[in-house]
Amino acid sequence: xxxxxxLAVGENPAAAYTYSPGCGPTPHCGGCATDGCPxxxxxxxxxxxxGTPPKAGGDGGGHANSHGYWCEWPGGIWESAHNLxxxxxxxxxxxxxxxxxxxxHCNSWCVCSSACFCCNCTTMADVRAEQKRTGLxxxxxxxxxxxx
Numbered sequence: 001x002x003x004x005x006x007l008a009v010g011e012n013p014a015a016a017y018t019y020s021p022g023c024g025p026t027p028h029c030g031g032c033a034t035d036g037c038p039x040x041x042x043x044x045x046x047x048x049x050x051g052t053p054p055k056a057g058g059d060g061g062g063h064a065n066s067h068g069y070w071c072e073w074p075g076g077i078w079e080s081a082h083n084l085x086x087x088x089x090x091x092x093x094x095x096x097x098x099x100x101x102x103x104x105h106c107n108s109w110c111v112c113s114s115a116c117f118c119c120n121c122t123t124m125a126d127v128r129a130e131q132k133r134t135g136l137x138x139x140x141x142x143x144x145x146x147x148x
Contacts, residue, residue, distance in 0.1 A: 022080035023093035023111040026069050032112035035134075037096035041110075043076025044097040050106035063106035071095045071109060085119030088127050092117070 031038035044050050051060020052070045064070050073095060082090040097109040118130045 022091060023113050024069075024080075026065060026067060026095070026109070026111045029096050029110035029112050032094075032096075034115045036094050037112055040098055041096040042099050042101070044071035044095040044101075044109045045076050046070075046072055046074045048097070049101050049103065050097055050109050061103075061106075063103045065109045066107050071097070080113060084116050086122045088121035088124075089116045089119035091115070 029038050029041065037043060045060075046052055047059045048071060049061035050063050050065070050071045052058025052072050053060055053062025055062070056070070058070070058072065060070060062070065076095045078093050078095075080091050080093045084090060092114040094112045094114070095109060096112055098105040117134065118127050121127045121130055
């Protein structure tokens with residue numbers, strides 16, 4: 001996926017992580033790891049100071065980023081694209097906020113995108129093997145990454 005994203009924007013594959021394909025309008029963080037937030041950042045959770053406030057149906061503090069968005073995912077991780085590769089591939093988005101979490105840092109929370117998980121998977125057995133290999137299971141029912 002990274003190579004395809006880079007080629008789509010006319011860049012080399014290493015530049016693909018500069019963009020957050022499918023991660024919405026929130027700005028991309030600088031220095032993203034391929035599997036999460038950059039150093040000095042943590043996942044931005046729905047119940048955090050930067051999360052959706054009670055008046056909007058959440059449990060968070062309501063400090064939005066400079067674009068007017070709150071962190072709205074319970075685990076700070078969400079699936080951005082699916083059916084990639086051979087049909088079983090997916091990418092994840094990580095909502096990230098600088099630590100320590102405070103209203104100033106909420107103003108600049110950002111997103112990182114993963115590489116494509118399971119883009120070469122052709123069967124469910126391949127999917128399970130990839131989940132074991134990466135140590136990450138992502139499920140819409142848990143709305144967060146869970147280590148196996």
